[in-house]
Amino acid sequence: MTHIAQEREDRMNHRALVAALLVAVPAMVLAETVKVDITVKEVELPIDNAGTTAPMWTFGGTIPGPLVRVREGDVVDFTLHNDPQNKNSHSMDFHASQVDVLDEFEPIKPGDQKSFSWKAEYPGVWVYHCGAESMAEHVSRGMYGLAIVDPKKGYNKDFPKPDREYVIVHGDLFEAGASAEERTADQRWQGVLVNGRLFHYDPVHDSNASLTLESKPGERVRIHFVNAMINKWAAFHPIAGIWERVWDNGNPKNVLWGMQTMQVPPAHAVTLDIISPKDRPTNNALLDHAMTQALNGGITVLMNSEDADPAKGRGDQLILR
Numbered sequence: 001m002t003h004i005a006q007e008r009e010d011r012m013n014h015r016a017l018v019a020a021l022l023v024a025v026p027a028m029v030l031a032e033t034v035k036v037d038i039t040v041k042e043v044e045l046p047i048d049n050a051g052t053t054a055p056m057w058t059f060g061g062t063i064p065g066p067l068v069r070v071r072e073g074d075v076v077d078f079t080l081h082n083d084p085q086n087k088n089s090h091s092m093d094f095h096a097s098q099v100d101v102l103d104e105f106e107p108i109k110p111g112d113q114k115s116f117s118w119k120a121e122y123p124g125v126w127v128y129h130c131g132a133e134s135m136a137e138h139v140s141r142g143m144y145g146l147a148i149v150d151p152k153k154g155y156n157k158d159f160p161k162p163d164r165e166y167v168i169v170h171g172d173l174f175e176a177g178a179s180a181e182e183r184t185a186d187q188r189w190q191g192v193l194v195n196g197r198l199f200h201y202d203p204v205h206d207s208n209a210s211l212t213l214e215s216k217p218g219e220r221v222r223i224h225f226v227n228a229m230i231n232k233w234a235a236f237h238p239i240a241g242i243w244e245r246v247w248d249n250g251n252p253k254n255v256l257w258g259m260q261t262m263q264v265p266p267a268h269a270v271t272l273d274i275i276s277p278k279d280r281p282t283n284n285a286l287l288d289h290a291m292t293q294a295l296n297g298g299i300t301v302l303m304n305s306e307d308a309d310p311a312k313g314r315g316d317q318l319i320l321r
């Protein structure tokens, strides 16, 4: 065979292979590269429903920081920006990544930026946080968020598609002037921030609360719960309900059935489903059942009624702000 004929045959074989792959593609979900940029901002933020503010440090200006959602197998192409207005160095530690703590997670100065990539190898719910010195201060001033890595296989009978999904992140509120050492020793602790505010979604304990989680009777509501408190374990329980299933770390392989109270250590996350009775409107209180933590901010009301707002728990309303 001449050189040219061989080349032609190679090209045809290559085309046949590409055609075969294209036929197979609709059944597969192709991995993507997802670009994520987050800017650290040191800002005054409201920490309760009355609008009381405190000096907080944040990813992107909110507590928690932006929800990063990708699919198992995707590559996250990440850039951290440290706003030039800030006074402190900051870093990013994605629990979902497997990299080098001294390289990717190194702190950067105000005005600097740092890029790194990581592959989402495991499905689940993963904390991210700042790891700059003192980590106790940076995290307890609000520098945390979460990444949800959806399973490559998608939903099935063992990991059913929910009707609604909500994110609840519990973090600490210390007195604004508490030092790094005091925070580390759990001194001058004031309460539990639920997605950045005390009693954020609890009009029962705070008459200034204007938001609650909502669902219709009988819907499957999936809660992605993150414990971002630096020293305290959370005891996450749905009053007047039962966790139908719980997936530890949010991984579909780690399933528990019919649970009451889930222990969630600092810097860990779980995914929990609750299904309310179909036949009548009901309410649940989703709380940290450790009483000091419940009664100092860590309670959320879930209202199950036919009037449930169809937008809540869907689209960009997983974290109610």
Ligand SMILES: [Cu+2]
Residues within 6 Å of the ligand: 057, 089, 090, 091, 130, 131, 132, 138, 143
């Ligand atoms: Cu920081």
